[in-house]
Amino acid sequence: MKNKAGRSISIMIAGSGGAGAMTAGAILLDAAARAGWYGLMERSYGPQIRGGEALAIVRLSNRPVATRADTDQVLVAIDWRKTERFLPELRLTPDSLIIGDSKMGDIPEAFQSLGAHEFQLPLTALARKIANGRPNMIVLGVIAKLIGLPEDITIAALEKALAKKDAAARNSSIEAVRSGMTAAAELPQLHSFPEAPPDPVERWSITGNEAAAYGAVLGGVRFAAGYPITPATEVLEWLATALPELGGVLVQAEDELASVGQIIGASFGGAPAMTATSGPGLALMTECIGLAVAAEVPIVVLDVMRGGPSTGIPTKSEQTDLNMAIYGLHGDAPHLVLAPMSVSDCIFTMQWSVHLAETLQAPAIVLSDQSLGQTRTIIDAVPDVAFATKRKLPEALNESYQRYEDTESGVSPMSIPGTPGGQYTADGLAHNEKGHPSTTASDHVMQLSKRLRKITDFDYGRHWAEIDGHGETAIITWGSVYGTVREAVEEMSDWQDKLRLIGIRLLAPHRPKDLAAALRGVKRILVVEQSQTGQFHDYLRARYDLPGETRSLSEPGPLPISPQTLHDQIAGWN
Amino acid sequence: MAANTEKLTPRCYKSDIKPVWCPGCGDFSVLASITKALSALSLKREEVAVVSGIGCSSRIPAYLNVYGFHSVHGRALTVATGLKVARPDMTVLVASGDGDGFSIGGNHFLHACRRNLDLTYVVMDNQVYGMTKGQASPTTDPDWEAGKLTPGGTGLNPFQPLVIALASGATFIARCSSGDQDGTADTIAAAIRHPGFAFVQVLSPCVTFRPEQRGWSNLVHPAPVEPTDDPARAARRLLTDDSFFTGVLYHNQHRQPPPSTHRQEAHASVLKEAFKVL
Numbered sequence: 001m002k003n004k005a006g007r008s009i010s011i012m013i014a015g016s017g018g019a020g021a022m023t024a025g026a027i028l029l030d031a032a033a034r035a036g037w038y039g040l041m042e043r044s045y046g047p048q049i050r051g052g053e054a055l056a057i058v059r060l061s062n063r064p065v066a067t068r069a070d071t072d073q074v075l076v077a078i079d080w081r082k083t084e085r086f087l088p089e090l091r092l093t094p095d096s097l098i099i100g101d102s103k104m105g106d107i108p109e110a111f112q113s114l115g116a117h118e119f120q121l122p123l124t125a126l127a128r129k130i131a132n133g134r135p136n137m138i139v140l141g142v143i144a145k146l147i148g149l150p151e152d153i154t155i156a157a158l159e160k161a162l163a164k165k166d167a168a169a170r171n172s173s174i175e176a177v178r179s180g181m182t183a184a185a186e187l188p189q190l191h192s193f194p195e196a197p198p199d200p201v202e203r204w205s206i207t208g209n210e211a212a213a214y215g216a217v218l219g220g221v222r223f224a225a226g227y228p229i230t231p232a233t234e235v236l237e238w239l240a241t242a243l244p245e246l247g248g249v250l251v252q253a254e255d256e257l258a259s260v261g262q263i264i265g266a267s268f269g270g271a272p273a274m275t276a277t278s279g280p281g282l283a284l285m286t287e288c289i290g291l292a293v294a295a296e297v298p299i300v301v302l303d304v305m306r307g308g309p310s311t312g313i314p315t316k317s318e319q320t321d322l323n324m325a326i327y328g329l330h331g332d333a334p335h336l337v338l339a340p341m342s343v344s345d346c347i348f349t350m351q352w353s354v355h356l357a358e359t360l361q362a363p364a365i366v367l368s369d370q371s372l373g374q375t376r377t378i379i380d381a382v383p384d385v386a387f388a389t390k391r392k393l394p395e396a397l398n399e400s401y402q403r404y405e406d407t408e409s410g411v412s413p414m415s416i417p418g419t420p421g422g423q424y425t426a427d428g429l430a431h432n433e434k435g436h437p438s439t440t441a442s443d444h445v446m447q448l449s450k451r452l453r454k455i456t457d458f459d460y461g462r463h464w465a466e467i468d469g470h471g472e473t474a475i476i477t478w479g480s481v482y483g484t485v486r487e488a489v490e491e492m493s494d495w496q497d498k499l500r501l502i503g504i505r506l507l508a509p510h511r512p513k514d515l516a517a518a519l520r521g522v523k524r525i526l527v528v529e530q531s532q533t534g535q536f537h538d539y540l541r542a543r544y545d546l547p548g549e550t551r552s553l554s555e556p557g558p559l560p561i562s563p564q565t566l567h568d569q570i571a572g573w574n
Numbered sequence: 575m576a577a578n579t580e581k582l583t584p585r586c587y588k589s590d591i592k593p594v595w596c597p598g599c600g601d602f603s604v605l606a607s608i609t610k611a612l613s614a615l616s617l618k619r620e621e622v623a624v625v626s627g628i629g630c631s632s633r634i635p636a637y638l639n640v641y642g643f644h645s646v647h648g649r650a651l652t653v654a655t656g657l658k659v660a661r662p663d664m665t666v667l668v669a670s671g672d673g674d675g676f677s678i679g680g681n682h683f684l685h686a687c688r689r690n691l692d693l694t695y696v697v698m699d700n701q702v703y704g705m706t707k708g709q710a711s712p713t714t715d716p717d718w719e720a721g722k723l724t725p726g727g728t729g730l731n732p733f734q735p736l737v738i739a740l741a742s743g744a745t746f747i748a749r750c751s752s753g754d755q756d757g758t759a760d761t762i763a764a765a766i767r768h769p770g771f772a773f774v775q776v777l778s779p780c781v782t783f784r785p786e787q788r789g790w791s792n793l794v795h796p797a798p799v800e801p802t803d804d805p806a807r808a809a810r811r812l813l814t815d816d817s818f819f820t821g822v823l824y825h826n827q828h829r830q831p832p833p834s835t836h837r838q839e840a841h842a843s844v845l846k847e848a849f850k851v852l
Contacts, residue, residue: 246841251655265643417621
């Protein structure tokens with residue numbers, strides 16, 4: 001596999017808590033975006049809220065990137081305290097460059113053993129020459145110089161990031177960046193930085209959590225309730241300030257049981273509604289999601305997945321809530337499960353999910369994950385997509401109105417409170433067409449069939465999956481892993497002749513005819529996912545006919561699947 | 575709360591569904607009190623919603639001709655909270671029982687009181703789980719030995735919902751007896767008129783599993799004092815009364831519900847400005 005340094009560069013900034021590694025990384029990403037680059041920044045933390053070690057991983061490229069680079073080119077350590085914790089996450093090679101602060105002593109043995117080029121710079125000493133100067137800003141200057149970022153653009157990004165600080169603090173930071181740029185002149189030019197795209201279009205700097213929240217309001221969400229949980233909290237924080245601008249509101253609930261109950265109540269009242277949570281929260285919500293199925297109340301529940309089970313690893317990614325999302329409801333409870341495949345797709349998938357939930361009067365569970373949710377990514381501006389999202393309302397209300405009428409599509413007209421003559425009781429009890437509680441077998445079967453039919457018979461169109469290539473070897477994946485797989489296969493020449501890449505966005509209901517058509521002519525299938533037990537592989541085997549030989553590449557978190565692993569799998573198969 | 579031009583009688587608020595309750599259940603009377611209160615306030619049926627959880631008393635929404643939501647066990651207040659925040663124009667009542675409201679839904683009770691939304695929370699308290707056929711609830715006395723999961727009694731301190739409501743921030747607290755249908759109707763009407771979280775405990779006997787509660791109508795007596803707006807005085811009363819005082823026991827009209835934060839509506843796509851690089 002060829003080294004991707006030619007088109008992207010990966011830079012890491014490490015430091016103990018408060019050293020400002022994340023701040024420097026964020027400004028670096030913004031400066032690069034202003035200069036025309038694509039890129040992304042991942043954050044890796046120790047478990048402490050404050051004072052813990054931090055690692056900013058910034059990848060810059062001349063084309064859009066969706067995942068971590070296969071190799072890291074530069075590691076700068078503001079200090080070395082507890083940074084050994086990050087060793088398993090580093091992909092340094094003998095071509096890489098490790099930069100330390102000469103005041104912090106020798107580069108630790110564990111890092112030296114990686115065999116990379118090493119260099120010491122007087123980061124602290126340079127910072128001390130400036131009033132209130134900080135080593136992280138020296139580091140920012142060093143990296144900017146190293147990769148060829150123009151000084152004016154770097155300082156513009158710095159000024160924006162420090163806009164709330166006083167002029168003295170800003171000026172000392174600017175001075176520190178300049179000092180770092182000068183100091184970097186001593187460093188060897190190990191890598192050629194890719195050139196900026198010639199005519200950059202409008203770029204956005206966005207995380208998957210922001211994108212999902214934005215997609216939700218585009219879809220019409222005007223009520224949200226939520227309980228703080230890593231790594232989903234930023235979705236709620238974004239909505240808390242955005243919704244009031246749109247005539248909506250977010251309520252901080254007392255727990256996840258309340259979050260989901262509140263969105264059901266709001267949606268019953270006519271407001272498209274959502275919550276965001278992670279695995280432990282979704283587990284608490286499942287009873288009420290079943291209520292939304294039975295009472296036919298549209299809601300959207302976004303699960304930003306993290307390592308599990310139990311509290312697991314809240315700050316790291318995994319795709320292990322799939323079983324719960326698909327099978328976790330009690331009773332026969334048809335509902336929607338969707339998953340975005342990139343940061344920008346978080347916008348589309350959430351918007352589509354709201355549209356589907358509202359149209360089908362059913363709950364939609366959307367499975368994002370920590371790596372999508374918390375990675376800040378530079379993407380091309382995402383054009384607005386319009387869906388005619390509208391609930392089916394009663395055309396005329398009279399004595400014969402039946403809230404749960406057994407219609408052909410399975411979708412029944414939903415009267416909204418306040419509408420005269422449309423009074424009914426939404427019920428989680430088995431009920432008849434009127435909504436009256438009923439234990440009669442025929443009513444139960446009729447309502448079960450109606451609710452199944454509306455989900456399975458709906459025309460979901462082409463958005464159910466992303467399908468590319470026409471080779472005889474298919475790779476089927478989902479969620480954030482799609483970006484990793486896509487980047488890995490794009491490295492291969494003529495990949496579209498050899499491979500077929502299928503990313504499934506609509507996980508429930510399953511689309512057997514659609515997947516059969518997508519797999520026509522396929523002789524072997526590789527299923528790729530981030531789960532120890534192969535939840536996605538099991539799901540595919542249970543719900544679809546898969547032609548030819550099928551293999552599973554399933555790895556648990558917290559480390560992302562490496563493109564190299566995928567290459568090895570494919571290369572070793574033919 | 576818009577008044578209707580044509581007077582709606584209590585009967586107009588009832589549906590034609592026959593309740594599942596046992597003959598003699600106090601909840602029949604509470605149902606009648608609710609329809610009387612709605613009629614007295616001349617509320618339009620479509621502008622009222624009654625939300626409930628699970629249990630005998632939670633069956634009430636289906637017996638009314640207003641909008642209703644029969645949700646899941648313990649979560650009535652959460653559904654009602656979402657509905658009221660999204661639709662402040664609706665009059666929202668919440669119906670619950672002592673198990674639904676104080677045990678499985680206990681946390682929501684605390685936080686609904688804190689939030690002080692304009693909700694009316696009617697809890698029909700019979701100190702027993704009736705629908706599951708006779709287990710002790712949070713308000714059951716510690717020495718009640720007929721509880722099927724707690725032979726020999728619970729030995730636990732009974733939950734004191736009125737004191738808890740006061741401490742948690744409810745601004746209207748009352749106790750009623752289902753035996754006094756008109757008095758209960760008046761109190762529920764006052765609770766609906768109160769612009770904040772109004773908690774009404776209705777002592778509503780379970781004639782099947784707690785037949786001795788038939789005697790409650792002889793034990794209840796109107797509180798000998800006027801409602802107070804002083805939390806300290808209310809706390810003293812609620813902690814020292816014999817659990818059979820009825821009437822409005824605490825009424826604080828100084829603390830208003832949280833203001834609606836709804837602002838001028840913009841198109842969602844304006845929010846993308848924040849994402850643009852530069």
